Amino acid sequence: MFDTYSAYIVNNPISSIAVFITVLPLTLTIARRAFLDKSLRLLFCYLAVKLIIDLAMLHYASNRTNNIILYNLSIPLFYALLGGMFYFKFAEKPRRQFLIISIIGLFFFCAWDIVNSNEDLQNMREHRVVLYSKMVEGVLMILVILLYFYEIIKSLQIPNLLTFPFFWVCSGLLLYYSSLIFIAPVIHYAYTWNNTMDLGITEFIPSIFEIICALFFSVGIYHYSPKDYAKQ
């Protein structure tokens, strides 16, 4: 069993690092007691869920089993957890309402997309990546982050953004989703059970930025101080 995993990790080092790097922000969240903040608590949940799903996917991939269903189901779940973080950060009610609507909307859209992208839902062996959902998630996430940036510029309540944890979280997410937005629809055609299209270096971009995103999360959480909890 261990040989299978190690062989997979050696053959796919970048995507494997992207899985295990999640442990770093998770550990920092506990060490810095960042879960005291509501938004960072949701980030903690996201990281924990992501680690579990990634490990499960790694397990299936190592055993040459189709794991795409986990990827597809994780899309609305991840967006709900990440969008939920912004629910506690947005000051204006319409933005919070938009978040809730978008979370519910993406859930239904993703369900439709899974059905639309797979002719036979029972056939897990040839289950395919959704065509639009990941891209829609990316667009929504970028929109929410930009709205939040606009809010912090407008409110002028954070004197130094470099020491503000949530700015690092937003920056990490913005980079990750920006790297993914064009690649996401192509994955639907590229990764099929019988035919895998070689995307070259482009294939690794999301994984590289997943690692960068986790590092940004870590920097942000490192800057978190329970003393300043009330100010954030």
Place this chain on the structure above:
Amino acid sequence: MQNSEELKWALLIASLAMLAMAFCMIAFVMYYQKRRFEEEKKISDIEKNYNRLLLDTALNSEETERRRIAQDLHDDIGTMLSLTKLSLNQLSKLVANSGNEKEESIMKKSQSLVEETILHVRRITRDLVPTTLERFGLMEAIEEFIHKLEEDNNLVIAFQSNTEEFPRQGQKLELTLYRIMQELVNNAIKHASCSKIDIVLEIDEEMIGLRVTDNGVGFDPEKIKESNLAGLGLLGIESRLAIVNGTVQYEQPAKGGSSAIARIPVNPVSGNKPEPLHPFRREKVNI
């Protein structure tokens, strides 16, 4: 095959362009936020300076008005009282020659009332404009103030300084310290029901410290600030200090009473000897 290669490049370029935009967006937010904070700081500094200028003008006007009243008292009422006293002296001689004892007694009473009034006018004039401060300096002015207070009240006021020759400071600074000392001592007498007041004046290379301590009932400065009970006196002290970059701190000594410490940066007077301010010369307001 050709299409696949093109797609790969297109994807790579599009993703890199998107990432470049994301980086630019993050950099822009950081830069814009920083710039807006700098602008806000500038505006806040301008507002602060403007408020300081307003306060300075108000206090200058107050001092000018005090001088004007002192001058009017001295020149008009003082002169008239002196002339009245002279006339009464002449009349007194005539009354003395007539030998009427009752008239003589009324005369003496009138003379004593006029003399008393002249003394009162002189005292009010000196209270309005501290001439001793301007002529001899802070230590002498404080000593004179204490002397007068001890005469009028059943109080023990002690004054100490860490130097025998207190170097002369700028006119505004000396007046600020003197007025603050006056306010703190008056507050102690009015509100603290104290029997002893200690005034300590200290100077080092950078700061002048004025400490006024009483053994009265004491007060909690935080509570007073929170409950907006800070009267014009305490606000006046803070306003005066704001103009000369000074600070004030209130303490409650363990043995009881209260203590106020005002600290102001040293501002030695330029030139050898400060120009004395005569109380009866009209001063222009310097803004």
